[in-house]
Amino acid sequence: MNDETIVSLYWARDESAIAETSSKYGGLCNHIANYILSNYQDREECINDTYLAVWNAIPDKHPNRFSVFLSRIVRNLALKKYEYISAAKRNPSVVTSLEELGD
Known part of the structure; x- marks a missing residue:
């Protein structure tokens, strides 16, 4: 199926x-x-969040190249997830025990 047909399915909310x-x-x-x-x-x-984001974004935007549009969304969502996972306060590699801080 070509990109124009896929985008038209999104426009039809199919x-x-x-x-x-x-x-x-x-x-x-x-x-x-x-x-x-x-x-x-x-x-x-x-990837599932990407499909939801595309579903919500398509009515407002008509992408010239659907593959680029999709790639940008998945990349941005993956980077946000990576930032969330590797945040200093949640990263177990930077956990310091209270005994070490007391010395």
């Missing part, structure tokens, strides 16, 4: 647009998310 996007660009989305996120569950969550 849920098969998500399945067609996954079928055609699932590998691309997985590759981008895999490059940024190491955890399988985080990648899957990012």
